[in-house]
Amino acid sequence: MDANKLHLNDHISQQFNLELEDIRNKAMVMGGLVEKQVSDGLRALLEPNSELGEEVSTTDYRVNSLEVEIDEECTQILARRQPAASDLRLVVTIIKTVTDLERIGDEAEKIGRFAVSLATAQLRPGYYAELRHLGDHVKSMLHDALDAFARMDVDAAIATAAQDLKIDDEFESLSRLLITHMMEDPREVKNVLKVNWCARSLERIGDHAKNVCEYVIYMVKGKNVRHTSLDQMQELTD
Amino acid sequence: MPSSIANAAPAATAANLNDQQTQDLHQKIAATVGRIEVDDAKMSMRDVDVFYDDKHAICAVNLDIAAHEVIAMIGPSGCGKSTFLRCMNRMNDTIENCRVSGSLKLDGVDIYDKKQDVVQLRARVGMVFQKPNPFPKSIYDNVAYGPRIHGLAANRAELEEIVVTSLERSGLFAEVKDRLDKPGTGLSGGQQQRLCIARAIAVNPEVILMDEPCSALDPIATARIEELIDELRKNYTIAIVTHSMQQAARVSQRTAYFHLGYLVEVGETAKIFTYPEHKLTEDYITGRFG
Numbered sequence: 201m202d203a204n205k206l207h208l209n210d211h212i213s214q215q216f217n218l219e220l221e222d223i224r225n226k227a228m229v230m231g232g233l234v235e236k237q238v239s240d241g242l243r244a245l246l247e248p249n250s251e252l253g254e255e256v257s258t259t260d261y262r263v264n265s266l267e268v269e270i271d272e273e274c275t276q277i278l279a280r281r282q283p284a285a286s287d288l289r290l291v292v293t294i295i296k297t298v299t300d301l302e303r304i305g306d307e308a309e310k311i312g313r314f315a316v317s318l319a320t321a322q323l324r325p326g327y328y329a330e331l332r333h334l335g336d337h338v339k340s341m342l343h344d345a346l347d348a349f350a351r352m353d354v355d356a357a358i359a360t361a362a363q364d365l366k367i368d369d370e371f372e373s374l375s376r377l378l379i380t381h382m383m384e385d386p387r388e389v390k391n392v393l394k395v396n397w398c399a400r401s402l403e404r405i406g407d408h409a410k411n412v413c414e415y416v417i418y419m420v421k422g423k424n425v426r427h428t429s430l431d432q433m434q435e436l437t438d
Numbered sequence: 439m440p441s442s443i444a445n446a447a448p449a450a451t452a453a454n455l456n457d458q459q460t461q462d463l464h465q466k467i468a469a470t471v472g473r474i475e476v477d478d479a480k481m482s483m484r485d486v487d488v489f490y491d492d493k494h495a496i497c498a499v500n501l502d503i504a505a506h507e508v509i510a511m512i513g514p515s516g517c518g519k520s521t522f523l524r525c526m527n528r529m530n531d532t533i534e535n536c537r538v539s540g541s542l543k544l545d546g547v548d549i550y551d552k553k554q555d556v557v558q559l560r561a562r563v564g565m566v567f568q569k570p571n572p573f574p575k576s577i578y579d580n581v582a583y584g585p586r587i588h589g590l591a592a593n594r595a596e597l598e599e600i601v602v603t604s605l606e607r608s609g610l611f612a613e614v615k616d617r618l619d620k621p622g623t624g625l626s627g628g629q630q631q632r633l634c635i636a637r638a639i640a641v642n643p644e645v646i647l648m649d650e651p652c653s654a655l656d657p658i659a660t661a662r663i664e665e666l667i668d669e670l671r672k673n674y675t676i677a678i679v680t681h682s683m684q685q686a687a688r689v690s691q692r693t694a695y696f697h698l699g700y701l702v703e704v705g706e707t708a709k710i711f712t713y714p715e716h717k718l719t720e721d722y723i724t725g726r727f728g
Contacts, residue, residue: 207726210721210726210727211724211725211727212725212726212727216725282683282684283724284687284712284723284724285711285712285714285719285720285724288712421713422712422713
């Protein structure tokens with residue numbers, strides 16, 4: 201289903217059209233903001249740039265307030281319009297999506313805070329390369345997930361959800377590497393743990409992006425593909 | 439397709455369409471989406487057509503209704519849902535210019551058979567109307583009327599038993615037990631409607647047809663009737679026509695969507711209201727322009 205095929209403007213009630221359009225737009229604005237937070241957090245970590253890290257951690261309130269605002273509007277729509285079929289699925293999808301977006305915002309905030317505390321640390325250069333690699337992958341996955349959401353594109357959602365496995369693998373191998381380094385040089389444990397937390401946050405962002413993809417599939421196909429394997433996901437949407 | 443069909447298209451959607459567009463539309467909705475058959479059919483309708491003079495009000499509708507299920511019939515005004523409901527206990531017989539064809543079976547027996555006693559049929563397939571219509575008699579006599587004319591009670595005690603049970607089942611007994619001799623018309627709207635339901639179930643029907651039973655009631659009375667519908671399902675099969683989509687979603691297990699005299703889609707209520715297959719169903723339940 202193309203986003204235009206949501207037919208949000210076809211309701212007899214013009215006001216209802218506007219309300220649905222509004223929550224969808226706001227969810228996309230929130231997605232954009234979260235994407236920027238992740239990107240800035242990662243940049244702050246890698247440059248390193250403690251000022252930017254600080255900014256990311258203090259900007260999270262905007263993500264939070266958007267979540268509350270969108271939730272409130274969705275509640276109003278449920279109470280006043282009793283949406284059905286695709287409208288109902290859209291509202292449910294948005295309620296769930298903004299929850300995951302807010303969590304992504306929290307992870308970005310954590311990365312921002314670690315960026316501040318790691319800015320003066322002497323880390324092995326290899327860590328930056330590893331984090332950059334993982335971070336780029338996560339950013340691209342988040343971008344694709346938000347894109348699939350904006351276009352209500354099931355194929356893109358499935359392809360994007362599939363990326364999560366690779367991200368999990370990358371996180372696992374980075375984590376193993378960090379454990380080895382901690383054992384080699386216990387003096388580094390504190391900082392290396394922080395690096396691990398950052399990697400963990402990136403991996404969690406991948407999980408949340410995958411959830412968004414699953415909501416897109418629910419929205420378009422009316423089928424719940426959560427907690428299924430990729431094969432089952434493909435099967436359910438065929 | 440005969441031109442009479444095109445003419446029959448009720449005004450709302452078809453008014454501004456030319457013949458070709460109307461025909462296209464009819465073609466698009468002629469085949470019902472979803473499963474019309476059920477395993478345990480109480481009523482079974484096949485190729486049902488209804489004409490009012492030359493107006494084609496119901497076009498080749500096929501539908502089964504399972505025993506102990508509540509089926510909701512929804513659709514825009516003039517879509518034929520009430521007409522279809524009224525076919526199921528031959529209420530349309532009383533309309534002079536109305537012609538019904540096709541097969542309508544109750545427990546496998548054709549209810550339009552010449553040998554079918556219509557009075558008996560209506561005792562087996564009861565009806566509750568939009569507007570509560572108690573007889574201008576006492577509460578007791580309203581309920582006792584049916585059992586009396588059908589000779590269901592051997593004596594006064596039995597009749598009283600039937601009246602009390604029916605009032606209990608319709609959830610009204612506790613409210614009226616001290617004034618059974620008072621006129622039924624003195625009750626509130628919601629109570630009157632429950633009295634009509636008690637009257638309908640007093641003759642021990644198998645199927646109850648409800649034609650917008652709550653449209654004249656306030657939300658509390660509506661909630662009581664809806665609760666009652668769920669209770670009644672244990673003993674009866676219920677077909678309900680309603681304009682309230684939320685009501686259809688709340689009370690029924692299956693939902694049938696009618697449009698321009700066609701049965702467009704039928705299926706599990708949960709599915710119809712979350713992921714309908716036909717675009718017309720989707721447009722209707724989401725309040726979009728058809």
